[in-house]
Amino acid sequence: MKIGIAYNLRGEAETDPSLPADTDEEFDSPETIDAIAGVLEGGGHQVSRLGFGREILERILDDPPDFVFNIAEGHRGRSRESQVPALLEMLSIPYTGSDPLTLALTLDKDLAKRVVSSRGLKTPRHLLLDSLRLLENDDLRGLRCPLMVKPSYEGSSKGILLASRAGSLREVNEQVRRLFSNYGGPVMIEEFLGGAEFTVGVIGNSPPRVLGVMMIRHRTLPPEDFLYSLEVKRDWENQVEYLAPPPIDDSLLRRIEHLALAAYTALGCRDVSRVDIRLHDGEPHFLEVNPLPGLSPEYGDLVIMARKMGWSYERLVLDILDHAGERAEEERRSAGGR
Ligand SMILES: Nc1ncnc2c1ncn2[C@@H]1O[C@H](COP(=O)(O)OP(=O)(O)OP(=O)(O)O)[C@@H](O)[C@H]1O
Ligand SMILES: [Mg+2]
Numbered sequence: 001m002k003i004g005i006a007y008n009l010r011g012e013a014e015t016d017p018s019l020p021a022d023t024d025e026e027f028d029s030p031e032t033i034d035a036i037a038g039v040l041e042g043g044g045h046q047v048s049r050l051g052f053g054r055e056i057l058e059r060i061l062d063d064p065p066d067f068v069f070n071i072a073e074g075h076r077g078r079s080r081e082s083q084v085p086a087l088l089e090m091l092s093i094p095y096t097g098s099d100p101l102t103l104a105l106t107l108d109k110d111l112a113k114r115v116v117s118s119r120g121l122k123t124p125r126h127l128l129l130d131s132l133r134l135l136e137n138d139d140l141r142g143l144r145c146p147l148m149v150k151p152s153y154e155g156s157s158k159g160i161l162l163a164s165r166a167g168s169l170r171e172v173n174e175q176v177r178r179l180f181s182n183y184g185g186p187v188m189i190e191e192f193l194g195g196a197e198f199t200v201g202v203i204g205n206s207p208p209r210v211l212g213v214m215m216i217r218h219r220t221l222p223p224e225d226f227l228y229s230l231e232v233k234r235d236w237e238n239q240v241e242y243l244a245p246p247p248i249d250d251s252l253l254r255r256i257e258h259l260a261l262a263a264y265t266a267l268g269c270r271d272v273s274r275v276d277i278r279l280h281d282g283e284p285h286f287l288e289v290n291p292l293p294g295l296s297p298e299y300g301d302l303v304i305m306a307r308k309m310g311w312s313y314e315r316l317v318l319d320i321l322d323h324a325g326e327r328a329e330e331e332r333r334s335a336g337g338r
Helices: 030-042 053-062 080-090 100-107 109-118 169-183 230-234 250-266 301-308 313-335
Strands: 002-006 046-051 067-070 126-129 147-151 187-191 197-203 209-218 240-243 272-280 283-290
Touching (some): 002 053, 030 046, 030 313, 100 109, 109 126, 109 250, 147 169, 169 187, 197 301, 209 250, 272 301, 301 313
Parallel strands (some): 002 046
Antiparallel strands (some): 147 187, 272 283
C-alpha cells in the first residue's frame, strides 16, 4: 500500500520570537517520522512524507496515497487537530485515528469533560474563564484550593508548569494572568486531584481494548505535590518512574480501565488514544484524552507503556495501522449502499 505520513515538525514555529518557548512542544522530531516510516516500510508499504500545510496539499494532489498515517497536530485554534482529517475526508482518503469532530472535541478540555460527565463518569469539577479578569473568592463557585490552572485547549503540557497548581486565590490569579498573556484564553480552573496518576493506552474499535495502564510517579515527590508539568516531562529520565502494569489492586485496575474505555467511547475515539486519569479519594477521575498520542520511539508515553507491556514499537505502529485499515474497510462497506 502507498502510505503517506502527515505530521508537523518541531521548528516550524520558531520563526516568530513573540510566541512562547513551548509553542511547538506538540510537534514531532524528524527521528519520530523516520521511526514510523521505517516500521511502515518494514511492513512492506511504500511510504511518502506528506508533512503539513501547502506541502501536504501539493503532495497529495500530485501523488495521492492509498492511506494516511496521521500524527499532524495542526496550526492554531481548538480545531487544529482536525485540519488534516477534514482534508482527507474531503478527498476520500482513509487515515489512521479519530475523525475531525472527535479531534476537535477532545482538544477542548472543557467540552470533552462535559461529554464524559454526561455519561456519569467522574472528572474533577472545573470552571472556564473566557476572558482575562482577576477573580474574587465568590467567582470560584465553591471550587476548593489547590486548583489547577491550565489552558483549555493545549497539549503536551504546554503552559502547564509546577506553578499551575495554585494553593490560593492569589496564585490562581497569577496563573490566569500568565496563561492569558502567553496563550490567550480560555483558561480552565479545575480542582487539583492529589492521588496517583495513570495514563491508559486504548487501541482498536468495536470493541476497543486497553493496551496497558501505566502509573506515572515522581521519584521523590508524593502524589499530592506532583504534576506532570512541562519541566517534569522535559526531565522525565531523572524525575519520573513509569510503572506498567501499575502496583495497584485488581479492583482499582478494573475501574481505571473501565473509565478509560468509557471515555474513549463517549468521545468517539478511533484506532488509538491515551487517556489521562488521576485518583481522588481512591476513585479514578478523567482528566483528558489524547487521540493523537505522541509516538516518539524514545519518550512517547504510549510507546514507553507499550514496551513495558511487551509490545515492540513495530507492533504498536502496525497495530494502529491495522485497526484503522479494518475500520476504514468496514466504513467503506457500510457506506456502499448509500
Ligand atoms: N485537575 C488536575 N489535578 C491534578 N493534576 C492535574 C490536573 N489537571 C492536570 N494535571 C496534571 O497536569 C498534567 C498535564 O495536564 P493535561 O493532561 O491536562 O495536559 P496536556 O498538556 O493536555 O497533557 P498531554 O501531554 O497528555 O497532552 C497531568 O498529567 C497532571 O499531572
Ligand atoms: Mg495529558
